[in-house]
Amino acid sequence: MILDDQKIVEEITDLSDRYEQALGNNDLAALDGFFWEGPEVVRYGVGENLYGTEEIAAFRRARQGGSPPRKVLRRHIATVGDATAVVSLEFQRVGSQKIGRQMQTWVRTPEGWKILAAHVSIMAEKPETTAPQT
Structure with a gap:
């Protein structure tokens, strides 16, 4: 098994960039x-917790104005073999100090790369635990 194949990292980086553009433009x-x-x-x-294509599409169409504008702060892409990738992204919504996080699991299909699982969250005001002292 090959981790972080550079060619696949580049493919997923391009897709992640295109996803962010579509999100910002509310391109359903x-x-x-x-x-x-x-x-x-x-x-x-x-x-919200959304299961299946129909629930995800319905959510996007019901959300007034689309996703709030955001700035990507950090992105990490890990690939596993030639058919799986995980995009981990930190972002900040415009006008907010809170940090958001997004993870997407991408899989290669005959139709191209597709997101099979995604998770978006906003960090709490403070950590639930204290960081260990080193």
């Missing part, structure tokens, strides 16, 4: 196209 067709089509896909959002 493009956003739908990034996700796996079927009941297996899951998206946990800041305020």
